[in-house]
Amino acid sequence: AQKITQTQPGMFVQEKEAVTLDCTYDTSDPSYGLFWYKQPSSGEMIFLIYQGSYDQQNATEGRYSLNFQKARKSANLVISASQLGDSAMYFCAMREPHTVVTGANSKLTFGKGITLSVRP
Amino acid sequence: EAQVTQNPRYLITVTGKKLTVTCSQNMNHEYMSWYRQDPGLGLRQIYYSMNVEVTDKGDVPEGYKVSRKEKRNFPLILESPSPNQTSLYFCASSYSGASYNEQFFGPGTRLTVL
Numbered sequence: 569a570q571k572i573t574q575t576q577p578g579m580f581v582q583e584k585e586a587v588t589l590d591c592t593y594d595t596s597d598p599s600y601g602l603f604w605y606k607q608p609s610s611g612e613m614i615f616l617i618y619q620g621s622y623d624q625q626n627a628t629e630g631r632y633s634l635n636f637q638k639a640r641k642s643a644n645l646v647i648s649a650s651q652l653g654d655s656a657m658y659f660c661a662m663r664e665p666h667t668v669v670t671g672a673n674s675k676l677t678f679g680k681g682i683t684l685s686v687r688p
Numbered sequence: 689e690a691q692v693t694q695n696p697r698y699l700i701t702v703t704g705k706k707l708t709v710t711c712s713q714n715m716n717h718e719y720m721s722w723y724r725q726d727p728g729l730g731l732r733q734i735y736y737s738m739n740v741e742v743t744d745k746g747d748v749p750e751g752y753k754v755s756r757k758e759k760r761n762f763p764l765i766l767e768s769p770s771p772n773q774t775s776l777y778f779c780a781s782s783y784s785g786a787s788y789n790e791q792f793f794g795p796g797t798r799l800t801v802l
Contacts, residue, residue: 601787601788611798620787661731663787
């Protein structure tokens with residue numbers, strides 16, 4: 569079963585506007601972490617923001633914020649005041665803890681990514 | 689500077705010629721992992737290691753080997769590469785296997801197998 573779903577095939581946003589990138593996840597483990605990574609055309613994976621399953625408040629990091637709705641199992645990334653340099657692929661990922669019981673190996677499970685293009 | 693390094697960054701090789709992609713981290717991390725990225729599939733885990741001499745298969749381990757003889761190094765070995773192993777490979781490390789630990793990624797290795 570797909571654990572991370574990113575259904576938006578491609579997103580466009582005007583420079584200086586805000587954009588929301590959607591992510592839904594599925595897990596039965598009460599303890600998990602949600603991560604967003606940015607991958608520019610150069611290929612490297614850049615960590616943007618983290619949200620823990622027990623965190624009461626939505627995470628924020630500069631222009632990035634995470635709209636965490638635990639009951640709906642969604643973790644949408646909000647980028648405020650978009651810049652041309654934000655044009656990239658964005659991946660949502662989930663990490664479950666390593667446990668012998670379930671065999672979970674603490675990997676990051678990635679969605680298929682969303683391409684964001686910022687228009688001048 | 690805290691980092692994960694991979695070498696080589698780019699490699700073109702031929703079917704059947706054994707190769708090794710090195711990965712090294714300088715953060716004293718226990719957990720290390722290899723992922724491959726293919727268009728439309730996101731990143732998938734190949735192998736991981738919880739600590740020295742402790743390695744296990746991820747989701748797509750066929751055709752790959754790893755070893756973890758030292759804490760800092762986690763090489764990926766392709767004994768007999770095939771064209772379907774053409775991909776972008778990432779090594780990653782984190783302090784532990786806890787779900788709240790960020791995984792730090794290397795710069796990636798673009799491998800082409802002809």
